[in-house]
Amino acid sequence: MTAEISAGRPRQWQRFSLPERIMRSAFYLLVVIAVIWSLRTIEIIPEFLYDAPQQTVDLFVRMWPIDWSWYPKVVHPALMETLHTATLGTILAVAVASVVSLMVARNITRSIIVNTIGRFILVATRSVHAMVWALFFVALFGPGALAGMLAIAVHSIGFIGKFLAEAIEDAKPGPIEALVATGASPLAVLIKGYWPQVKPAFLAIATFRWDINVRESAVLGLVGGGGLGMALDTALNNLYWDQVGLVLVVIFAVVIVAEIATAWIRSSIL
Amino acid sequence: MSAPHDDTNLGIAALAAPQRVAFPPNWPARIGLLVLALYVAYASTILDITWARFIIGLDHGAKFLSRMFPPDFSADKLSLLYVGMTESLQIAIIATVVGVLLSLPLGLAAARNLAPPPLAWSARALIALFRSLHPVIVAILFVKSVGFGALAGILALIVASLGFLSKLVAESVEEMSMKPLEAVRAAGAPFLSVVTMGVLPQVIPRFIGFAAYQLDSNLRNSALVGIVGGGGIGATLLTAFQRFDYDFVLTIVLAIIAIVMVGEIVSGWMRRMFQ
Known part of the structure; x- marks a missing residue:
């Protein structure tokens, strides 16, 4: 230990073993791919979105006096x-x-x-x-x-x-x-x-x-x-x-x- | 029997004068059961649940089942199923990821040991509101504001995820040890570093488990929001019901069960990897 430090080569500490790190990276990659795939192919009709704020306000205005x-x-x-x-x-x-x-x-x-x-x-x-x-x-x-x-x-x-x-x-x-x-x-x-x-x-x-x-x-x-x-x-x-x-x-x-x-x-x- | 024996027997009987019963009758429990039985009878009449209706239903059930079997696996139906399923899957993935990302700040804001009281209480009230609204009701409101389709379903499931995940984040933040935080603060770290270095390392491992569970539950619920116009397999299912395509209904239900089971396996695998 002291020899290593005096030799100026600090020890590398790692929390996870190599297979664990590979699994985790693969998992993160998988999540990113899944999200990108979902976002790119999901069907959202933009025309519906233009009046979403008015529709939302309208919703509560119509609900009000209960x-x-x-x-x-x-x-x-x-x-x-x-x-x-x-x-x-x-x-x-x-x-x-x-x-x-x-x-x-x-x-x-x-x-x-x-x-x-x-x-x-x-x-x-x-x-x-x-x-x-x-x-x-x-x-x-x-x-x-x-x-x-x-x-x-x-x-x-x-x-x-x-x-x-x-x-x-x-x-x-x-x-x-x-x-x-x-x-x-x-x-x-x-x-x-x-x-x-x-x-x-x-x-x-x-x-x-x-x-x-x-x-x-x-x-x-x-x-x-x-x-x-x-x-x-x-x-x-x-x-x-x-x-x-x-x-x-x-x-x-x-x-x-x-x-x-x-x-x-x-x-x-x- | 001889006299001395009789004497001893009498003696024992006298000693045990207040006769002990091993298992005395439990009157509160008996009365409770009686009340329960009376309630069931009363509620059944209120709901108009009668044996005759049940029998008629069973008769329908036989016809229904015969129309459901065999499940319909023809090509055009399978392509409908595929489209609905992919959309449901996408809804579930997007809702879970956005829910996870938003629930961290909301959960931190609701933790009473980090956030100032006014912020903590308003965040808690918001979480309580999200939790008490059923995803279907939220979906109805979003269908009105952003129109029919996947977006309404995504938004509804984001709200449901936020309610569940933020509450658990807030709870685990409140349970964590404050010592690493003090150390980070003593080193002069700004608030963001306190969160990333002091709070998140303690919370994340449990959070991954919750997120995996939420993916599971979003998969299940994405079949649901479609019934009220939120897109995905629920819409396909409702259409099949309304067209009396019961053999296709069975195909869809089997597919939902299969996807939910795969989701359970994947989320269990995720949990094990991060714990």
């Missing part, structure tokens, strides 16, 4: 419908996801085939967006809250099931072994061994998902899923921008209230 008189007869029932859609959808999703998560959890189901089937259900339900599910269910059941509720439920299965399965796999084996040693039936092991350990995670996941579902169900009506989205769609189609403003304010308020409510539930129960 049409509150519309609230009691149309928006309030829609709001209630949205809340019920989100809540029922979450309950249904929790019920189905509980079963699927038992299939996925490797410490409960020791069959790789069943694990894989469960995992596929979780990935498939999660990757298709609630809005796309709503398009499906509207085609099946007709427009309305039933389609929205099912869309919310099916889309939530993947999310709830994934986290629930992780919570079950994290359960400590001690109490389980104790119960098995007393000769408890599998159902009793599940209820008295796993459930108390999984319960906090279960409640946290369910309330968190409910919060997300309130947001989602507020827009499902745009494709026919009922609730506030339907009111928004009607107002947009009629170009009643003062009513659009009202619906947007209501959606904003309900999202904030749901977030505060779930934060309060989480801090008081858990």
Whole structure:
């Protein structure tokens, strides 16, 4: 060390090894190429942009005095419908996801085939967006809250099931072994061994998902899923921008209230 | 049985007089479940969810599924799919990159240990606003202001990315160690150098992970903004639905699932490389 310094040849320090540096440079290059490709080929119609500022101002001018008189007869029932859609959808999703998560959890189901089937259900339900599910269910059941509720439920299965399965796999084996040693039936092991350990995670996941579902169900009506989205769609189609403003304010308020409510539930129960 | 045995048995029974039950009934939980069941019944009537409608729907479902299979892979449909998919991909890439670039300054402005309180609170309010608006609603507003097409989708997803990424940047800046900052400041560095030398090295490794997640979620959502006029595969999907081209719908949905899964693999690979 001292010899090197006295020889006037300072040591070179490098944070990453050569392959790491090559990988990183390749990655940055890839990002730059992807961005340039996207920017060069994406279709943006410049004629639309000339009047964008006026259009934006126009949007808010038309929304301004918000049409509150519309609230009691149309928006309030829609709001209630949205809340019920989100809540029922979450309950249904929790019920189905509980079963699927038992299939996925490797410490409960020791069959790789069943694990894989469960995992596929979780990935498939999660990757298709609630809005796309709503398009499906509207085609099946007709427009309305039933389609929205099912869309919310099916889309939530993947999310709830994934986290629930992780919570079950994290359960400590001690109490389980104790119960098995007393000769408890599998159902009793599940209820008295796993459930108390999984319960906090279960409640946290369910309330968190409910919060997300309130947001989602507020827009499902745009494709026919009922609730506030339907009111928004009607107002947009009629170009009643003062009513659009009202619906947007209501959606904003309900999202904030749901977030505060779930934060309060989480801090008081858990 | 002999008398002494009886005596001991009686003795034990007397000791355990207030009889202990291993698992006493949990009344609050039972009442909670009952309330839940009542709510489900009540809400179902409000939403007009009936068994008959469900059965009719299942009947439709059978027809629907038979029209969806086999998925339509004919050449003209595939070229439509390709055009929509590329546009969605481009929307997602541009929105993520612009969102990442903008979220750093916005996140720094919202960090209470760096920014002066008025700036921090206004940045926080802006982030809260972005976070609480659903991308679809933002897309509707942008479709009105910049017209139909990819630009509205890009702008909507930028807003969504900003809401998510800036909040996480602000949180990680608030959690970081202040010591390197003091060292850099003590050396007389101007504010920009404090940020690049003191703040960013602590924040960037986690930030890459968030950005990878956001690319993922933008890919998913770019299929969504098209439904309300934001361009991309969502527009193709909605058109296919409205034309009752259900076999093509299935092709599109399968393609979306495939792209989302590839995106998940790529972003996982990105995260591992930078951690």
